[in-house]
Amino acid sequence: KNEVEQSPQNLTAQEGEFITINCSYSVGISALHWLQQHPGGGIVSLFMLSSGKKKHGRLIATINIQEKHSSLHITASHPRDSAVYICAVGGGSNYKLTFGKGTLLTVNP
Amino acid sequence: DAGVIQSPRHEVTEMGQEVTLRCKPISGHDYLFWYRQTMMRGLELLIYFNNNVPIDDSGMPEDRFSAKMPNASFSTLKIQPSEPRDSAVYFCASSDRRGAKNIQYFGAGTRLSVL
Numbered sequence A: 001k002n003e004v005e006q007s008p009q010n011l012t013a014q015e016g017e018f019i020t021i022n023c024s025y026s027v028g029i030s031a032l033h034w035l036q037q038h039p040g041g042g043i044v045s046l047f048m049l050s051s052g053k054k055k056h057g058r059l060i061a062t063i064n065i066q067e068k069h070s071s072l073h074i075t076a077s078h079p080r081d082s083a084v085y086i087c088a089v090g091g092g093s094n095y096k097l098t099f100g101k102g103t104l105l106t107v108n109p
Numbered sequence B: 001d002a003g004v005i006q007s008p009r010h011e012v013t014e015m016g017q018e019v020t021l022r023c024k025p026i027s028g029h030d031y032l033f034w035y036r037q038t039m040m041r042g043l044e045l046l047i048y049f050n051n052n053v054p055i056d057d058s059g060m061p062e063d064r065f066s067a068k069m070p071n072a073s074f075s076t077l078k079i080q081p082s083e084p085r086d087s088a089v090y091f092c093a094s095s096d097r098r099g100a101k102n103i104q105y106f107g108a109g110t111r112l113s114v115l
Helices: none
Strands: A004-007 A010-014 A019-025 A031-037 A043-049 A052-056 A059-064 A069-074 A083-090 A097-099 A103-108 B005-007 B010-013 B019-024 B031-038 B042-050 B053-056 B065-071 B074-079 B088-095 B104-106 B110-114
Touching: A004 A083, A010 A019, A019 A031, A019 A083, A019 A103, A031 A069, A043 A052, A043 A059, A043 A069, A043 B104, A069 A083, A083 B042, A097 B042, B005 B088, B010 B019, B019 B088, B019 B110, B031 B074, B042 B065, B042 B074, B053 B065, B074 B088
Parallel strands: A010 A103, B010 B110
Antiparallel strands: A004 A019, A019 A069, A031 A043, A031 A083, A052 A059, A059 A069, A083 A097, A083 A103, B005 B019, B019 B074, B031 B042, B031 B088, B042 B053, B065 B074, B088 B104, B088 B110
8 A cells, every 4th residue: 555645744834935845655656646625625636747847826746756756836825825735646547546644734924 | 517516515413323425526527536534544535436337445444334326427425324433524526537637626525423
């Protein structure tokens, strides 16, 4: 079974700061997902990536397949970025996801 | 599209009662997933369907849990009898593999409290 570790568990930042959340996994995968869960509970998929880097607005996700590691970066953080960020990895079929415990990000104005 | 629709949003029941959670996936999606989220264990996959057929139910905790997908637009997750340790948020998600997207779209979840 794939073990997915996220760090840090909790992160508090000031508005405008650059944020990095890390995700490591133990077994080779076909894809890695970053999800965002807002305080209201809804879950939104941010990225799915299997190599390299993807960018969407102020969010950047990178993955290093050899190192079994991914990072989610937020540039110019804003209070509305406050949420739980969850890393999930998919195995051979890519449908069955294993999730990290999440990183609670709080961005203060 | 309205997205993935789950009902009810909140359910409070007493131990021993039957609970049925409902999900309507996004039209045209051929994969449907049921997840459970707790503080202790985070998100866990319970079961997933492809074209209405259960593919992997290894995450279903025990025989008290069952899931069905009678057609492409409806799925249920049933707990009978319910126990306090089943209290959690249950999410349904759907995905369209045919576009090679593999992005999963989540419903708003059902918050279940078993007293």
